[in-house]
Amino acid sequence: MKTSKTIKRQIWLVFLLTMALSAKAHQNESQSFATLSIIIKDQVQNRLKFIEATIEKSDVNSSLTPTTTLRFEINRQLNYFKIPLPAQLSYVRLLGLDDKNQPVPQLEYSRNLFLVADKDSLKFEFSNSSNDLKFKGKDAAKYTCEYRLNCNDGINNKSFNYYSNLKQYDAAFESLIVQRDSLNRLHSAVINHYAEYLDPVELKVLETDCMANNNKMILGFPYSAFANHLEEQYPAALRFYNKHFGQREAESENISILLCSYEFGDYLLFKERTGVIAANAKTGESFFKDFKFSFMNSVINRDFASGSLKDKLKLLAFWDVDQHQDDYINFLDEAIQGAKPGSFKNSMVAIKKLKGFGAQIKGFQFLDQNGQLVDLKSISGKLIVLDFWFSGCHGCLQMAEKLKSIMKKYKDNPEVLFASLSIDRSREVWIHSLKSELYSSPDELNLLEGKNGQSQFIRAYNIQEYPTLFLISKKGTLISANPPDPRIDENAFLKMIDNNL
Numbered sequence: 107m108k109t110s111k112t113i114k115r116q117i118w119l120v121f122l123l124t125m126a127l128s129a130k131a132h133q134n135e136s137q138s139f140a141t142l143s144i145i146i147k148d149q150v151q152n153r154l155k156f157i158e159a160t161i162e163k164s165d166v167n168s169s170l171t172p173t174t175t176l177r178f179e180i181n182r183q184l185n186y187f188k189i190p191l192p193a194q195l196s197y198v199r200l201l202g203l204d205d206k207n208q209p210v211p212q213l214e215y216s217r218n219l220f221l222v223a224d225k226d227s228l229k230f231e232f233s234n235s236s237n238d239l240k241f242k243g244k245d246a247a248k249y250t251c252e253y254r255l256n257c258n259d260g261i262n263n264k265s266f267n268y269y270s271n272l273k274q275y276d277a278a279f280e281s282l283i284v285q286r287d288s289l290n291r292l293h294s295a296v297i298n299h300y301a302e303y304l305d306p307v308e309l310k311v312l313e314t315d316c317m318a319n320n321n322k323m324i325l326g327f328p329y330s331a332f333a334n335h336l337e338e339q340y341p342a343a344l345r346f347y348n349k350h351f352g353q354r355e356a357e358s359e360n361i362s363i364l365l366c367s368y369e370f371g372d373y374l375l376f377k378e379r380t381g382v383i384a385a386n387a388k389t390g391e392s393f394f395k396d397f398k399f400s401f402m403n404s405v406i407n408r409d410f411a412s413g414s415l416k417d418k419l420k421l422l423a424f425w426d427v428d429q430h431q432d433d434y435i436n437f438l439d440e441a442i443q444g445a446k447p448g449s450f451k452n453s454m455v456a457i458k459k460l461k462g463f464g465a466q467i468k469g470f471q472f473l474d475q476n477g478q479l480v481d482l483k484s485i486s487g488k489l490i491v492l493d494f495w496f497s498g499c500h501g502c503l504q505m506a507e508k509l510k511s512i513m514k515k516y517k518d519n520p521e522v523l524f525a526s527l528s529i530d531r532s533r534e535v536w537i538h539s540l541k542s543e544l545y546s547s548p549d550e551l552n553l554l555e556g557k558n559g560q561s562q563f564i565r566a567y568n569i570q571e572y573p574t575l576f577l578i579s580k581k582g583t584l585i586s587a588n589p590p591d592p593r594i595d596e597n598a599f600l601k602m603i604d605n606n607l
Contacts, residue, residue: 145242472553515600536556
């Protein structure tokens with residue numbers, strides 16, 4: 107039975123979060139922002155040349171949401187930047203890059219996510235002699251806490267591998283619970299150590315993020331068994347899933363905390379997806395090509411009553427699931443109609459506008475292999491087949507091979523342009539791949555995105571899987587962001603091209 111003190115504390119937390127998330131009501135007065143200060147300790151030998159700040163375009167808070175990336179050059183001992191925030195409490199990724207555009211260890215992908223409040227000051231010292239950052243200033247304790255959480259968020263799978271080698275799969279999966287609980291205790295100790303420096307709302311959000319991320323990491327092990335049809339592991343993986351994840355997730359009284367969390371929605375979506383694959387996987391046959399959005403829609407409707415959490419999960423599912431299904435747009439319309447007014451519904455409406463037939467394609471500017479900028483306007487007037495790929499992608503090799511044969515059918519048609527867009531971060535790697543002619547053809551327009559899929563153009567369309575094909579009309583409108591896969595149904599792909607010439 108809850109004490110009156112506990113109830114009062116929960117009411118106070120909800121009130122605080124409501125206040126913290128009310129940025130939209132005050133946007134006409136001032137834009138939320140944080141300041142970023144970088145002190146270079148070893149100026150002469152400094153490896154840090156750029157900082158990329160990736161910010162969500164909305165206050166949805168998820169790894170799946172479209173983002174904007176700002177790039178700052180580090181060219182002096184003290185560097186000062188201003189980072190706009192979509193809300194008074196937002197998530198920002200800070201990626202440090204060297205002169206070859208490669209991540210530096212102090213701010214690489216696994217340790218660079220920060221929960222940032224309006225008017226916060228992120229001030230850190232960068233030194234080549236250490237792989238850690240030292241935070242300074244008024245918010246030093248808060249960001250030291252977050253950085254320590256980022257640096258200690260991995261699951262040790264030695265026990266899992268040990269028992270798996272012995273074919274004791276039940277013991278292998280149960281060992282993951284021990285690892286998760288150990289990681290939870292470590293994270294709790296870090297948060298408690300810095301608790302006096304943390305806003306109560308931010309403390310609860312960080313606790314929720316850690317719990318959700320740790321659950322998501324161990325859930326990846328049975329997911330792998332289901333998705334890859336590891337027949338020996340499958341029965342134990344299913345028992346493990348049903349025991350620890352088979353029940354409907356209990357919703358906290360502080361629903362606003364769950365909605366604010368970056369990790370909680372992603373974890374719930376991954377949990378639902380894992381359950382769908384576990385229930386539908388066919389031994390020896392890949393389930394990915396048979397995965398339907400209707401499956402996700404059905405389990406979300408089953409497990410969540412109407413409300414903001416359900417709206418967020420529906421939105422994340424639309425961003426996450428490949429949209430090749432014919433009835434995808436119908437599910438989107440249904441979700442929009444049932445959603446509460448707010449950022450989740452607004453984002454669904456934006457997806458419909460962006461993905462819809464006839465929508466004007468977003469403009470872009472990318473470099474070709476000669477170093478010349480190519481924009482959409484310069485190649486308008488042709489039907490464009492745009493292939494997204496990266497070096498090392500096996501499916502991209504297959505797609506390139508199929509497109510080469512299709513190009514021959516249109517080689518004498520000046521109204522069709524085949525183009526490829528690589529997300530390779532390294533120009534040298536990209537050029538090497540172009541010379542190999544394995545991922546593209548010299549007969550097409552080859553462009554480099556160069557940001558590992560983090561450019562505004564690719565993030566706007568939330569491209570998560572490669573290869574991906576776009577068809578763009580001669581008027582610059584989007585014919586399809588998910589045409590028939592020519593590796594599977596070449597005739598349907600050719601028909602879509604011919605029908606739009």
